[in-house]
Amino acid sequence: MDKAITAAVQGLLGEVGYAGLTVDAVAERAGIGKASIYRRYATKHEMAFAAIIHGTSLEVPPDTGSLLGDLTALARVIVGHLSNPAAATALMGLLGEIAADPTLAERFTTTFVAPERAGNAELLERAVRRGELERLPDIDLFHAMFGGTVLSWLFISHHDPHDLPERLARFACTALRSTAHPPPRPN
Helix, strand or coil, rough: CHHHHHHHHHHHHHHHHHCCCCCHHHHHCCCCCCCHHHHHHEEEEEHHHHHCCCCCCCCCCCCCCCCCHHHHHHHHHHHHHHCCCCHHHHHHHHHHHHCHHHHHHHHHHHHHHHHHHHHHHHHHHHHHHCCCCCCCHHHHHHHHHHHHHHHHHHHHCCCCCCCCCHHHHHHHHHHHHHHCCCCCCCC
């Protein structure tokens, strides 16, 4: 059923755009009742985000054995999620609605952002355990910087994402390692 909902959302986005997307239309296209959708998603926004970006359960990228490898794997996942055609069609409208509604923003943070942050924390904790980082960095700042860079790259600058995962991972790895040992202050 989740696959039917995802296919219906993605198909409708291509036909009517995000503004024209309704739960009724998704239910009809998926061949299910609206109640089935609302058992899974509290709002149209959750349904759309889950179908175009990621669902509520999110796996941490596998342990590659290095911070650089882990960051590259994470960047590939994020770029993959955000560069699909359905995301390009709907994401900015969806984020605009979330920003305008504090209740929706809180639910979105709990449902989608918290699992992302938890995955980021696990990835960075592995680097600390391996001795690649001296201490755990600010998880909220890392999450905003890493994911925000992908959003900016794709939706504001409209750059090609083909080598972004590797470039972003190298940049973030260097930055994380440099903050572990702040440079000496000049006298």
